[in-house]
Amino acid sequence: MTSARQATLIARKDLLIEVRGRHALGTLVPFAATVLVAFGFAFGPGREVLERVAPGLLWMAVLFSAVMASRRAYQTESEDGALEGLLLAPIDKAAVFLGKAVAVTVELLALVIVVLLLVMVLFDLSVADPFLVLAAFVLGAIGLAAVGSLFGVVAESSRTREAIFPMLVLPLVAPVLIAGVRATDLAAAGRSGEVWSWLGLLAAFDVVFLSVGVLVFGYLLED
């Protein structure tokens, strides 16, 4: 079985668990919505301020959700002791990483759709170029999922490590936050020409972290 097939299987498994139990989305969407409403209280009620910071708030909500989603990606396995099973199975470790990353990306994108609509309503965000906004979120979600799925392994086995997980992930994904917000801001404003360099940065981030992740993930798993 090729690694690509293995990765697909793992992604499918994770997503099936998700669809059947609605674990992640059941917690992620309410969480993101709560975060956004909280931001509304913190920065509102003036529409002007909220509209200006809307892209940033949107990405912050996605970022926090990505941390949660990545942690959950490994939690279901560790709870049942299935992680050891995964370790012992003759699969390419890199395939586990890619599979998880794909699953988390899909979850995040589903979340993004919901949250984008929420923000457009709550913060009066008008989107001039929705295609570019979505492109930014797809690329950003991949990057967040890559970092999260890489270090999610570290988070699962202890409560203190769980607390350190965001501390580790947030600085690493700073470029995603910066580029994502800028791209969304520019795309929403209709300045499409300037968006492409930020999308390029996001894409580069994704390529780097997916490749490095594939190379080092095995070392995180072995025991």
Place this chain on the structure above:
Amino acid sequence: MAATAERALGKATSRSGEHLLGIAALVALGVSAVMSLVVAPPDAVQGEVQRIMYVHVPSAWLAYLCFFVVFIASIAYLKTKKTRWDRVAAASAEIGVLFTSLAIVLGMLWGKPVWGTWWTWDPRLTTTAVLLMIYVAYLAIRRITDNPSRRARWAAVIGIVGFIDVPIVHLSVVWWRSLHQGPTLFRLGPPEIEGTMLLALLLGVAAFTITYAYLMTLRLRVGRLEERVAREALSPLVGAER
């Protein structure tokens, strides 16, 4: 008998080597301080404040050198699984956090009189701050992971991934910052570096590098000692004479 003597000799020489390095560091720092505070001329525009550069810039360079060493040592550890590389990585990361924090504080002390504010999201300082956060997380993971081999492996991965991320962070911050051309923002540093100033700066870098070498030697010794304590505490051997 001969083996014990040989080991004792080894310990003595390396210890006196350590002391020598320490003295060299002290002397170098002293000379550098004199150069920076007395000999080098004040900057035409910034005045005396610019002298902070002679400690800020070397700190920053050393910070990045430290994490480069962590990067290399991490790769070496994953490839060879030899404890010594993990020890080097841990030592360099700890010292790196010291230099990074120092660089940031000194940058702020320089920025306040020059920019009028403590923090302007200057690209280099901001990237350095992100670097600090990554390596604080590195040390935190090390601290709470009990299994030594797991600790070493996980730390190594973070050391590698973190270092690779830094150029990307820097690029994104530079682009981000360039969107806001505020009122002429001084880049931290005189527009041109003339002879004596350059010499003072290079001496500063040299002094800090020697200091790094000394701190590494010291920290590696501490690492070996602390590893021994951990090993012996766990060792079930009874009557093992050491």
Place this chain on the structure above:
Amino acid sequence: MAPNAGYVIAGYLITALALGGYTLRLFARAREAKRRAQTIADRRRDG
């Protein structure tokens, strides 16, 4: 004294304290580790 000299002095002082303080801390850790290793060895010998 030149204006802003305080910042320079603070900077060099902090540098000295940081480097010196860390060095002293390392010495203390080395001493502590040696003491602990000795205690374990003693306990093993006697216990």
